[in-house]
Amino acid sequence: MQIETVRNKHSGTVNGHSIVRGVRAASLGLLCVFAASCASTDFAEISAIQANSGLSEGYLIDAGDSLRVTVFDEETLTGEFDVGTGGILALPLIEPILVKDKGPQQVAQLIQASLADGGYVLDPRVSVEILEHRSFFILGEVETPGEYPHNGQLTLEQAVAKAGGYTPRAGRSSVILKRQDWPESRLVRLGQSSLMIAPGDTITIRESFF
Numbered sequence: 001m002q003i004e005t006v007r008n009k010h011s012g013t014v015n016g017h018s019i020v021r022g023v024r025a026a027s028l029g030l031l032c033v034f035a036a037s038c039a040s041t042d043f044a045e046i047s048a049i050q051a052n053s054g055l056s057e058g059y060l061i062d063a064g065d066s067l068r069v070t071v072f073d074e075e076t077l078t079g080e081f082d083v084g085t086g087g088i089l090a091l092p093l094i095e096p097i098l099v100k101d102k103g104p105q106q107v108a109q110l111i112q113a114s115l116a117d118g119g120y121v122l123d124p125r126v127s128v129e130i131l132e133h134r135s136f137f138i139l140g141e142v143e144t145p146g147e148y149p150h151n152g153q154l155t156l157e158q159a160v161a162k163a164g165g166y167t168p169r170a171g172r173s174s175v176i177l178k179r180q181d182w183p184e185s186r187l188v189r190l191g192q193s194s195l196m197i198a199p200g201d202t203i204t205i206r207e208s209f210f
Helices: 002-042 048-053 104-117 156-162
Strands: 044-047 066-071 079-082 126-132 135-140 146-149 174-178 186-189 202-205
Touching: 044 048, 048 186, 066 104, 104 126, 135 156, 156 202
Parallel strands: 044 186, 135 202
Antiparallel strands: 066 079, 066 126, 135 146, 174 186, 174 202
16 A cells, blocks of 8 residues: 555656646747747838848849859750859869859859860850749748749749748738848838848748737
């Protein structure tokens, strides 16, 4: 009987600890949700027009893009190449080229110049095509949050569509946007102008509280 009593007491202690841990975990979860909702008010606010004004015209190449480089009449120099860390493109024969923040035509001109300077090809003719654009990220109140490929020209509405659309809880008057060249996230107020999404952007769709 003594052994039975000890076991019951020990079992009760373990259950008690489990309950305490469960309560703490639940409380921590609620605090995280509360902190997240409060933190959202701390972001600097800008309009969609202001967010769009910082974007360059046309798609600019950077790390994560995949390119097809065609050197006409030079099959051994033609192929598909990934842009590496820091926006560096490595090709056969020539030194690595910095292609970050350049358009396809600018990159083609750089490759032509390198091939000509090295004496590898007489009068080289080069074309550059973007095969795969780097991704953007969409989180929060969309049906399928995650990472999606950018297509070179993308609006918020198109980004949401890629993620399966808004959830019924989604707020549609603003989004939290983190752009690669911004030091911190910003709250973008949506209006009549469509918000343009850049490669590498992280969009967070918040829950509506109304």
